[in-house]
Amino acid sequence: MAQSVFTEVVYLLIISVCLVAAFRRLKLAPIIAYLLAGVIAGPSVLDLLSDAAQISLVAELGIVFLLFSLGLEFSFPKLFAMRHMVFGIGFAQVLSCLSIVFAICFILGFSWQTSFVASCALALSSTAIVIKQLTETGKLQIRRGQLAVSILLFQDLAVVPMLIAIPIISGATSDGLFLALSTALLKGTVVFIGMIAIGKWVLPRIFNEIAQARSDELFVLTSILIVLVTGAITHFFGLSMALGAFLAGMMLGESQYKHQLEADIRPFRDILMGLFFISVGMQLELSFIAESWYLVLASVAAIMLVKVLMIQLVARLMAQNVTDSWSAGIMLCQMGEFGFVIAALALDHQLINPNTASMIVGIGVVSMGVTPYLVDKSGKLSQLISHQNLIDEIELGIENIALDKHVIICGFGRVGQTVSRFLKLEAIQFVALDMDPTRVREAKAASENIHFGDARKAAILTAANINQAQLVIITFDDLAKTLSVIAQIKKLEATAKILVRTHSDENLDTLIEAGADEVIPETLEGSLMLVSHVLFQSGVPVKRIFGRVRRERKNHYNGLHGFYRGDSSHMNDEDVEFLHAVTLSNDAFAIGLQLNELDLPLRRVEVAAVRRKDKEYPNPDPSIELEAQDIVILIGIPRRVERAERYLLEGR
Incomplete structure (x- = not known):
C-alpha cells in the first residue's frame, strides 16, 4: 500500500514538474499547469491516485x-x-x-x-x-x-x-x-x-x-x-x-x-x-x-x-x-x-x-x-x-520599504552602524538588514530603518527594493554567507554594485570573482591608515601619501598581501597566506632558470619579490633569471610554500 502511494505521488510530481517547466518556458502562469496536472492525474484521464482525498x-x-x-x-x-x-x-x-x-x-x-x-x-x-x-x-x-x-x-x-x-x-x-x-x-x-x-x-x-x-x-x-x-x-x-x-x-x-x-x-x-x-x-x-x-x-x-x-x-x-x-x-x-x-x-x-x-x-x-x-x-x-490613464499610487497605509537610489546595509553591527551614521550625515537613504533580534529591536526603538531578515533570501532583498538600490554593503565576516548574499543579489539585480567588508585579505580574489565590486579588508585598511600617519609624521607630503594609498587600493592591496609568520600568529594554516624567504644555495635547482620556466603557479604559490645583493625586485618580471644567493620571497599558505621551497632547492 505504501509503495503504491509512493508511486502515485512520484507520477504526480513528474507530471507537475514537466508541466510547470513547460508553462514557465512559454511564459504562462504555473497555476494553469497545476490545474492541467490535476486534470491529467484525475479520474477523467489517468486516474493515478487511489485516494485523492488525502491530497x-x-x-x-x-x-x-x-x-x-x-x-x-x-x-x-x-x-x-x-x-x-x-x-x-x-x-x-x-x-x-x-x-x-x-x-x-x-x-x-x-x-x-x-x-x-x-x-x-x-x-x-x-x-x-x-x-x-x-x-x-x-x-x-x-x-x-x-x-x-x-x-x-x-x-x-x-x-x-x-x-x-x-x-x-x-x-x-x-x-x-x-x-x-x-x-x-x-x-x-x-x-x-x-x-x-x-x-x-x-x-x-x-x-x-x-x-x-x-x-x-x-x-x-x-x-x-x-x-x-x-x-x-x-x-x-x-x-x-x-x-x-x-x-x-x-x-x-x-x-x-x-x-x-x-x-x-x-x-x-x-x-x-x-x-x-x-x-x-x-x-x-x-x-x-x-x-x-x-x-x-x-x-x-x-x-x-x-x-x-x-x-x-x-x-x-x-x-x-x-x-x-x-x-x-x-x-x-x-x-x-x-x-x-x-x-x-x-x-x-x-x-x-x-x-x-x-x-x-x-x-x-x-x-x-x-x-x-x-x-x-x-x-x-x-x-x-x-479611456483614462492608470495611476499606480502606493497606499501609504501599507508598510513598504519605499526607497530609491538607496544603500542596503547587510549586517548592522559596529561597521554597519558606523556606515549608517555617515550616510545620515550626507542625507543618503539606507535600509539595514540584520538577524540579531535584540539589535533590531533596539535600533528600531531609535527609529533606525532596520528590518529583521536574512539577506540570503530573495524575498528579503526584494522587500528592500534591491532593484532600486545604488549600493549594497555586506559587513559580516562570514565567507559562505557573504558568497550566498552576493549570488542572490546578482540573481535579482545583475548590475547591483556590491561592497564587501572582510577582516583580512585571504578571500579577496574569491569575493571579487563571485561578483563583489569592492572588497575592503579591515586589517589592510587599518595598516594603510597607520602607514599614512607614519609617513605624514615623517615629513612625506600629503599628496604623495594619498597617491600611494590610492594605488594600493586600486591594485587590490597587492603590496600588502601576506606577512612573515611568527610564533604569535594564531591563524589557521590552511586559510592564511604567509610570506617566506628562500635563499638559493650554490647548488639549488632553480639557479639559471627563469621564473616562467618554473611551475610555481601550478603549485599555487606566487613570487612576491626577488632580492639580489642590495637590490629588490618587487613583483619580478617572469623572464628574470635566478642566480646563486638570490633571496626569493614566496607568498602562499604554509604547506604549499614548504613544497615550493623544496622544489626551488631540490627540483622535486
Missing part, C-alpha cells in the same frame, strides 16, 4: 499558509485604516453578486437551496490566484491591488457563515438558521479577540526567544507551527482554519520578523498551493464538460461579466477611481477556491446533484485558467474600457 486534505493547508502570508501584509491598524474598503466595498460586492446570481438561478428553474449554493460559490473570487499574481507582478501595494485584496478579505470572512448555513438549510441540524448564525458570530468574536491578544503579546515574545537561538531550522519550524496551531484553534471553534492563520499573520505583520517570516513560509505555501490547484483540477469531469462545453463557456462568460460590472459599480459608488474600479472587477471576476469547498459540502448534503457540482467546478476551473492573464492585463484593459 485534497494536505492541499487545503495551502490556503492556510496563503492567508498567513496575506495577514503579514495587513496589520490590525492598517486593516482598520482600510475598513471602508474591506467592510464597505467588500460587503456590498458579496451581497450584490450573491443576490443577482441567486435571482438568475431561481428564474432558470433551480430550487432556492441550489440557487443559494450556486450564488455562494460564484460570488466568491480566487484569493489564491489573485494574491499570488499580484505578489509576483509587484502590484500588491498599488491602489487597485489593495482594492482587490480588500474585497477578497471580506469574501474570506463571508465564507464562514456560508459554510455554516449550508448544512442548516439542508435540514442537517435542528437549530434555526438565525440561532446558528448568531452562535457562529459569537464564537467568531471570542476567537477574534483571543487571537488578537495572542498575536499581540505572546507571538512576538516567542519569536524573540527563537531568534536568540540563531537557528534557521528552528525559526522555520516555529513559523510553520504557529501557522498550523492558529489555524487549528479557529477550526476547533467551527471556523475557517484560514481565518486563524490570517489573524496570526496580521498580528506578526507589525513585528520586525515580518519579512523573514514571509521568506520562510513562501516555499511551503507555494508547494501546498500547487497541490491545492492539482486537487481542483482532479475534480473536473471531462465527460460532462465535453457534453456541455457550450453551456460551461456561456456560464463562465455570463458570471464573469456580471461580477465585473457589479464590482466596478460598487467600487465607483464608494468613490474609487474609475480605472481602479474596472481593474479590480477584471481581477476578481473568476470563481474562487472556496467555491469548490462550498460545492463539495453542498453535494455531501444533497443540496445539488453531481451534474450541478460538475458545472460549478467547470466554471471555476475555466475562469481560474484565464485569471492570471486577466490580473496581468487588468491595468491595460481598464484603461481601454474607461
